[in-house]
Amino acid sequence: MEHYTMNLTLKVWRQKNKNDRGGFITYKVKDISSEMSFLEMFDVLNERLIEESEEPIAFDHDCREGICGMCSMYINGRPHGPWEGTTTCQLHMRAFKDGDTIVVEPWRANSFPVIKDLIVDRTSFDRIIQAGGFISVNTGNAVDGNSIPIEKAKADDSFAAAACIGCGACVAACKNSSAMLFVSAKVSHLALLPQGEPEKKTRVLNMIAQMDKEGFGGCTNTGACEAVCPKEISLDNIARLNQEFIGASVKTGK
Amino acid sequence: MLNSKIPAGPLENKWKNYKATCKLVNPANKRKMEIIVVGTGLAGASAAASLGELGYKVKAYCFQDSPRRAHSIAAQGGINAAKNYQNDGDSVFRLFYDTIKGGDYRSREGNVYRLAEVSASIIDQCVAQGVPFAREYGGLLSNRSFGGTQVQRTFYAAGQTGQQLLIGAYQALERQVALGNVTMYSRHEMLDLVTIDGKARGIICRNLITGELERHFGHAVLLCSGGYGNVFYLSTNAMGCNVTAAWKAHKKGAYFGNPCFTQIHPTCIPVTGDHQSKLTLMSESLRNDGRIWVPKKQGDSRKAKDIPEDERDYYLERRYPAFGNLVPRDVASRAAKERCDAGYGVGSSRQAVFLDYAAAIERYGKIEAGKQAMDHADHDTIVKMGKDVVKEKYGNLFDMYEKITGENPYEVPMRIYPAVHYTMGGLWVNYELMTNIPGLYCLGEANFSDHGANRLGASALMQGLADGYFVIPYTIGNYLADEIRTAAIPTDHPAFAETENKVKDRINSLMNIKGNRSVESFHKRLGKIMWDKCGMARNAQGLKEAVEEIRALKNEFWSDVKIPGGINELNPELDKANRVADFIELGELMCLDALDRNESCGGHFREEFQTEEGEALRQDDKYMFVSAWEYKGDNKWDLHKEELNYEVVKPSQRSYK
Ligand SMILES: Cc1cc2nc3c(=O)[nH]c(=O)nc-3n(C[C@H](O)[C@H](O)[C@H](O)COP(=O)(O)OP(=O)(O)OC[C@H]3O[C@@H](n4cnc5c(N)ncnc54)[C@H](O)[C@@H]3O)c2cc1C
Ligand code: SF4
Ligand code: FES
Numbered sequence: 001m002e003h004y005t006m007n008l009t010l011k012v013w014r015q016k017n018k019n020d021r022g023g024f025i026t027y028k029v030k031d032i033s034s035e036m037s038f039l040e041m042f043d044v045l046n047e048r049l050i051e052e053s054e055e056p057i058a059f060d061h062d063c064r065e066g067i068c069g070m071c072s073m074y075i076n077g078r079p080h081g082p083w084e085g086t087t088t089c090q091l092h093m094r095a096f097k098d099g100d101t102i103v104v105e106p107w108r109a110n111s112f113p114v115i116k117d118l119i120v121d122r123t124s125f126d127r128i129i130q131a132g133g134f135i136s137v138n139t140g141n142a143v144d145g146n147s148i149p150i151e152k153a154k155a156d157d158s159f160a161a162a163a164c165i166g167c168g169a170c171v172a173a174c175k176n177s178s179a180m181l182f183v184s185a186k187v188s189h190l191a192l193l194p195q196g197e198p199e200k201k202t203r204v205l206n207m208i209a210q211m212d213k214e215g216f217g218g219c220t221n222t223g224a225c226e227a228v229c230p231k232e233i234s235l236d237n238i239a240r241l242n243q244e245f246i247g248a249s250v251k252t253g254k
Numbered sequence: 255m256l257n258s259k260i261p262a263g264p265l266e267n268k269w270k271n272y273k274a275t276c277k278l279v280n281p282a283n284k285r286k287m288e289i290i291v292v293g294t295g296l297a298g299a300s301a302a303a304s305l306g307e308l309g310y311k312v313k314a315y316c317f318q319d320s321p322r323r324a325h326s327i328a329a330q331g332g333i334n335a336a337k338n339y340q341n342d343g344d345s346v347f348r349l350f351y352d353t354i355k356g357g358d359y360r361s362r363e364g365n366v367y368r369l370a371e372v373s374a375s376i377i378d379q380c381v382a383q384g385v386p387f388a389r390e391y392g393g394l395l396s397n398r399s400f401g402g403t404q405v406q407r408t409f410y411a412a413g414q415t416g417q418q419l420l421i422g423a424y425q426a427l428e429r430q431v432a433l434g435n436v437t438m439y440s441r442h443e444m445l446d447l448v449t450i451d452g453k454a455r456g457i458i459c460r461n462l463i464t465g466e467l468e469r470h471f472g473h474a475v476l477l478c479s480g481g482y483g484n485v486f487y488l489s490t491n492a493m494g495c496n497v498t499a500a501w502k503a504h505k506k507g508a509y510f511g512n513p514c515f516t517q518i519h520p521t522c523i524p525v526t527g528d529h530q531s532k533l534t535l536m537s538e539s540l541r542n543d544g545r546i547w548v549p550k551k552q553g554d555s556r557k558a559k560d561i562p563e564d565e566r567d568y569y570l571e572r573r574y575p576a577f578g579n580l581v582p583r584d585v586a587s588r589a590a591k592e593r594c595d596a597g598y599g600v601g602s603s604r605q606a607v608f609l610d611y612a613a614a615i616e617r618y619g620k621i622e623a624g625k626q627a628m629d630h631a632d633h634d635t636i637v638k639m640g641k642d643v644v645k646e647k648y649g650n651l652f653d654m655y656e657k658i659t660g661e662n663p664y665e666v667p668m669r670i671y672p673a674v675h676y677t678m679g680g681l682w683v684n685y686e687l688m689t690n691i692p693g694l695y696c697l698g699e700a701n702f703s704d705h706g707a708n709r710l711g712a713s714a715l716m717q718g719l720a721d722g723y724f725v726i727p728y729t730i731g732n733y734l735a736d737e738i739r740t741a742a743i744p745t746d747h748p749a750f751a752e753t754e755n756k757v758k759d760r761i762n763s764l765m766n767i768k769g770n771r772s773v774e775s776f777h778k779r780l781g782k783i784m785w786d787k788c789g790m791a792r793n794a795q796g797l798k799e800a801v802e803e804i805r806a807l808k809n810e811f812w813s814d815v816k817i818p819g820g821i822n823e824l825n826p827e828l829d830k831a832n833r834v835a836d837f838i839e840l841g842e843l844m845c846l847d848a849l850d851r852n853e854s855c856g857g858h859f860r861e862e863f864q865t866e867e868g869e870a871l872r873q874d875d876k877y878m879f880v881s882a883w884e885y886k887g888d889n890k891w892d893l894h895k896e897e898l899n900y901e902v903v904k905p906s907q908r909s910y911k
Contacts, residue, residue: 036527056826063323063327068323070319085653119824123440129425129428135384139727142381142382145381146394149389149393151393155386158386162421166323196384
């Protein structure tokens with residue numbers, strides 16, 4: 001792999017707090033190495049801003065390994081930037097070339113209000129989980145792990161859905177700000193397992209009700225969510241969610 | 255005096271007897287007892303959920319925006335349990351023995367036995383929660399092997415075991431939030447402990463969005479705040495991992511156990527330059543199938559594929575034929591450093607060794623061909639099939655490697671180098687996980703308890719969940735049973751006011767320094783001192799220098815740090831400054847501890863104490879103890895020793911040959 005350095009123009013959304021209107025500010029950055037991660041490029045810029053006695057740009061991040069779901073930048077019109085199946089923190093600068101202009105914004109959705117600069121409030125996702133995204137089993141109640149054999153294909157599908165990191169890119173990509181991919185991933189993860197069976201119906205109904213209450217939009221099957229999901233959560237999950245939802249609504253009369 | 259409170263009686267009966275005789279709190283009283291849980295990683299989330307289920311009033315805190323994002327999420331490889339599903343001779347005793355030996359005989363027998371004993375229940379609990387562990391075609395749970403053991407007892411979910419376990423615990427926690435048993439405070443950081451009449455009674459924390467300081471009362475306080483590997487600046491830990499909660503408790507009187515015991519993980523992606531903000535682990539599970547080597551010739555700059563088989567040195571297989579590539583982490587890390595220091599390193603920095611999958615790909619390909627009765631499959635077909643198998647096992651790790659380095663590990667060997675990964679040291683706790691401050695508990699990586707001088711792979715997840723699901727629910731009752739007459743203490747109590755004022759003063763002083771250097775620059779300098787002088791190899795002279803350098807750095811920090819922004823708003827630079835200030839003080843204590851321990855054991859390698867073959871040389875006659883440090887004011891500590899009494903295992907020179 002050949003390494004190179006580049007000079008870039010960044011247009012970054014700055015917003016003091018949730019009541020501020022916010023706007024783009026342009027920064028030039030120099031000598032960025034193609035080996036840096038996108039966030040390391042931000043570190044370099046922030047160090048410079050501190051030196052110049054300006055406030056650094058606030059952004060969410062923690063693991064920088066593509067797994068915690070904290071990082072969340074909308075880069076050149078795409079959540080998490082140009083690479084498929086990749087979080088912002090795993091995007092590396094070799095995705096860009098010398099002279100590029102990069103526009104960076106926060107997730108935009110009514111249910112994800114901006115807190116500051118590129119940081120948004122995603123606690124609505126936690127409340128959706130509270131509504132039913134679990135299996136009700138108290139500690140100490142479990143039977144031997146191998147007493148519940150699970151067909152490998154089902155276990156694998158369940159795992160694929162459980163890979164969702166709750167980042168919210170699906171919402172940010174959707175013109176309706178729908179959270180269907182996120183919710184369907186959780187519903188599928190649990191519905192595909194025998195352990196999740198007893199609460200299958202109430203789970204889907206309650207989670208969808210909470211999703212609506214949080215103000216997320218409806219799904220019109222544009223598929224933008226799947227295209228940007230860093231964990232490549234499949235649209236099949238939304239189909240499964242719809243089936244589960246219809247089944248549950250009919251049976252419970254809700 | 256330091257009383258570890260290990261129950262009397264034979265090893266196998268200690269925990270059973272404890273559970274049968276500890277005090278209980280009746281349900282009506284539980285509803286009146288408030289418990290603070292700082293941290294919602296595996297240890298904290300499992301504790302908070304389980305205590306909520308029992309009926310206690312729980313308040314839980316994390317600095318991320320959601321408990322699902324705790325650093326535990328990043329654990330890749332797996333979790334151990336003595337299930338013996340593979341019929342390969344595993345047992346509670348073997349898991350206990352491997353862990354004691356892996357820890358180089360510096361952990362407590364009683365604690366480790368209990369850990370092994372509850373390990374099987376953890377797997378059951380997680381399966382019941384819907385954790386999608388890897389399974390075999392028959393539908394049963396799958397296992398893999400890990401370093402330091404000769405059985406297959408590691409349960410896993412591809413390379414995302416930590417994520418799946420944490421999501422399980424997080425869901426259990428959110429269920430308790432919905433039921434009103436747990437109140438969750440995310441984007442909150444504990445900045446001090448409140449003690450009243452010598453007991454832990456609450457915390458002061460900062461709302462990281464508004465900057466406001468808040469007072470919270472609890473009949474007991476549990477610190478589950480994770481490890482302090484970021485004292486080295488570069489580590490495999492998440493960016494936010496810090497020592498602050500534990501350090502504040504330490505300064506309030508809690509002893510710090512074995513601070514210098516840190517684990518350097520052998521398989522991480524090497525540093526590329528000054529911009530590097532963190533290091534990425536390549537799971538230890540990769541050592542299962544990958545072979546580690548360097549060229550036999552010094553300074554060989556040929557590409558890996560151009561170096562013929564007989565010019566490669568598979569140094570782990572050569573030096574440790576019994577365990578080969580699966581020796582424990584400390585041994586593997588030092589062996590890599592030894593080769594690189596001797597001039598055999600690879601890559602542009604020469605600070606790397608190869609982790610090669612070519613042989614595994616071919617082996618798996620042949621097995622697949624066999625399964626499909628393709629006896630005459632050509633090499634390309636075999637390689638293709640082998641790659642598919644490897645992809646299924648380690649796909650996400652390989653993808654991650656490629657994203658970071660731009661190289662395809664299915665085609666060229668990965669380059670790896672050791673990096674700081676885990677801290678065995680932490681707050682000193684007794685068998686009940688209580689620190690020496692009554693009512694203050696410490697769980698998970700933040701305590702010092704179970705891993706001695708070196709942790710075996712896949713045992714941190716096990717310990718965090720053991721502490722939270724199966725230990726604390728019993729041991730906390732033994733304390734709270736005597737607290738049922740204590741009514742909730744209002745937070746206008748002078749102790750709360752006083753502690754909050756101290757926190758406020760400290761934040762003001764930090765903000766008023768208005769110096770010239772960023773927090774980050776101090777953190778980097780601290781990290782360099784620690785890595786150079788208190789890292790993979792240490793010696794008395796270097797450690798003495800490090801202490802002086804850190805003291806100077808501390809003075810410079812407190813006179814020249816520059817923190818932009820304000821106090822009453824979201825201010826990540828201020829958050830970081832609070833943490834780095836504590837890391838600097840911790841760094842000094844780590845060096846003092848390393849200097850005091852005149853032996854090599856596990857991850858603590860003092861160059862003065864090694865065998866002729868360069869292996870760690872323990873001094874059992876002098877150092878069979880836990881070092882528990884008591885804070886006595888600026889740059890001053892007293893050492894307390896907890897003798898380690900081995901009743902069952904006989905410590906010997908660890909051998910993996
Ligand atoms: C990359 C990587 C891979 C790993 N892989 C494995 C593996 O395969 N198997 C294994 O067994 N172990 C593994 N480990 C180790 C293991 O993941 C950790 O030791 C373990 O998860 C720690 O869990 P914990 O609950 O103690 O702490 P953490 O998960 O670190 O949680 C700490 C919590 O405390 C909170 N917190 C911290 N300070 C404060 C404060 N001041 N105020 C409020 N909240 C605070 C945080 O918000 C967080 O919620 C790995 C570690 C790393 C770095
Ligand atoms: S479905 Fe994908 S994009 Fe949406 S929250 Fe989960 S991981 Fe993120
Ligand atoms: S910082 Fe954790 S996923 Fe990006």
